[in-house]
Amino acid sequence: MSEGHGPGLQHGKPPADWPHIAGVDTAVYVIPTDSPEADGTLAWNETTVVLATARAGGQQGTGWSYAAAAAASVVDDVLADVVVGRSACDVPGAAEAMAHAVRNIGRGGVAATAISAVDIALWDLKARLLGEPLTALLGLRRRDVLIYGSGGFTSYDEQQTRQQLGQWVEEDQIPRVKIKIGEDWGGNQRRDLARVALARQVIGPDTELYVDANGAYGTGQAVRVADEMAGYGVTWFEEPVSSENLAGLAAVRRQVLPDVAAGEYSWSLADSARLIDAGAVDCLQLDATRCGGITGFLRGAALAAGQSMEISAHCAPNLHAHAGAATPNLRHVEYFHDHQRIEQLLFDGTLDPLGGVLSPDPSQPGLGLELRITDAEKYRRL
Secondary structure, three states: OOOOOOOOOOOOOOHHHOOEOOEEEEEEEEEEEEEEEEOOOOEEEEEEEEEEEEEEOOEEEEEEEEOOOHHHHHHHHHHHHHHOOOEOOOHHHHHHHHHHHOOOOOOOOHHHHHHHHHHHHHHHHHHHHHOOEHHHHHOOOOOOEEEEEEEOOOOOOHHHHHHHHHHHHHHOOOOEEEEEOOHHHHOOHHHHHHHHHHHHHHHOOOOEEEEEOOOEOOHHHHHHHHHHHHHHOEEEEEOOEOOOOHHHHHHHHHHOOOEEEEOOOOOOHHHHHHHHHOOOOOEEEEOOOOOOHHHHHHHHHHHHHOOOOEEEEOOOHHHHHHHHHOOOOEEEEEEEHHHHHHHHHHEEOOOOOOOOEEOOOOOOOEOOOEEOHHHHHOOEOO
């Protein structure tokens, strides 16, 4: 048993002596936004969280994805049978079994989010069985992970934008922020540029400014927008065109000064490989709630490292802080307004962004999060 943590297995025990996974359960929560939210290509007023709980040896691990409720059915109907009964030690083996199980329903989209939620739960479970923080199990590379404040929705008026950006910079002391542009599929370019100017005015000259078009622009338009933003010191241009348009992304990347980023819709290692091979990104985004959980995240990060490329973790900050702390080529984690708010509503143990970093607690096992069941129940749908 390791010192300083709860009951755990002795290190060095062979996998045969580990408990087998006794069950995988799901729950679906729908949380309204605190105000209408929109980006360049989508608008929403609520967010669905699919939670997976894996049980073994008197412990349970928690994982989740920001996904459609249908992901819970994939877990219940397709994935649970190939996970239950396996050694709780063998998380990569479970990941492969889940990937094989969804062959005939498709690996991407809903199935990928379902796999991701279960994989995260299994890693959390394994760390808790050892009585160790997940960062120790994965291999701690850094104690603090850099973050950037992310929001600045196109649906916000000037007052909301000022308030949010001002809080990140002045109160939380986060030296990097991102706003959404590409309003109405790139149809309101003038307002996009006005909002970039407003953001720079609010955050001052020393804070890094990022923008995210969510694939709203055409290739030539994205290059023209980047040129017009040059005077505002934008250093990160996320999804200037659709991430499915590899040639377009690569063309934009060759012609603009900001780093071009994409990858939040990589459902598998193959998707990440295509972005890298096309020369489409300066920094690869990975989302553990979509790309196959922590297993997929670490594999994607290794793939990028092989090309001397950094990665950035997309959303889910209280999850990615742990995976990011074990990733040598991590640039930063997205401290996304919608997700950090939801994680604070649902869990005890969420992390403080003060100073522009998240620091996983080394005294807490697993992800260090505990679901507040009573609070969560009012949002539960399934």
